[in-house]
Amino acid sequence: MFTHAVTRALRKNKTLRYGVPMLLLVVGGSFGLREFSQIRYDAVKIKIDPELEKKLKMNKVSLESEYEKIKDSTFDDWKNIRGPRPWEDPDLLQGRNPEILKRKTT
Secondary structure (H helix, E strand, O other): HHHHHOOOOOOOOHHHHHHHHHHHHHHHHHHHHHHHHHHHHHHHOOOOOOHHHHHHHHOOOOOHHHHHHOOOOOOOOOOOOOOOOOOHHHHOOOOOHHHHHHHHHH
8 A cells, every 4th residue: 555655756756757867868978979979089099091091192182283173274165964863874875965855765
């Protein structure tokens, strides 16, 4: 009889019903977030292969170097060509006249 009354009182108590799970979620989330953020700092400590590091240093590409490559290019004869949609055949669409495509599809 006593346990039935205590159980009923605990079910009616909104602090125990909603507050305790919320508190557990916040505290548990804090510990989980700490573990996930620690992965980022551990990944920085990992050393990469020296051979790969040399290869990466040799292939330096900067914005300025790419700008120097295309600085003197002329785009007067540039034409905007639409890429194919997933249901269209890319071989038919690239570089073809749209009127020819309309005649072929109908």
